[in-house]
Amino acid sequence: MRKKYDARVEVIASLSVIRDLTEKGYSKKAIYKKLKNDELLTISYVHFCRFDLDGNLSRQQKKSTFRFQNNEGKKLELKSANPIISSLV
Numbered sequence: 479m480r481k482k483y484d485a486r487v488e489v490i491a492s493l494s495v496i497r498d499l500t501e502k503g504y505s506k507k508a509i510y511k512k513l514k515n516d517e518l519l520t521i522s523y524v525h526f527c528r529f530d531l532d533g534n535l536s537r538q539q540k541k542s543t544f545r546f547q548n549n550e551g552k553k554l555e556l557k558s559a560n561p562i563i564s565s566l567v
């Protein structure tokens with residue numbers, strides 16, 4: 479079973495390889511694929527991209543939310559030109 483900090487340990491253990499490949503001009507995706515094929519990483523590509531070259535983990539970005547208000551702060555109504563959809567809204 480994987481533990482909470484296994485990803486950080488994997489990345490820190492592979493930092494020398496990651497830095498070397500970065501200096502040679504490899505992209506993040508190519509580096510990830512190489513480390514994954516060599517079985518040095520078990521984490522996802524998205525999680526791998528959150529690490530920098532010092533092994534520090536960046537904060538996750540918040541999911542964007544849609545704001546349904548106009549410039550005056552009034553709530554906007556969603557209306558559809560399709561009468562079938564309009565009756566459902």
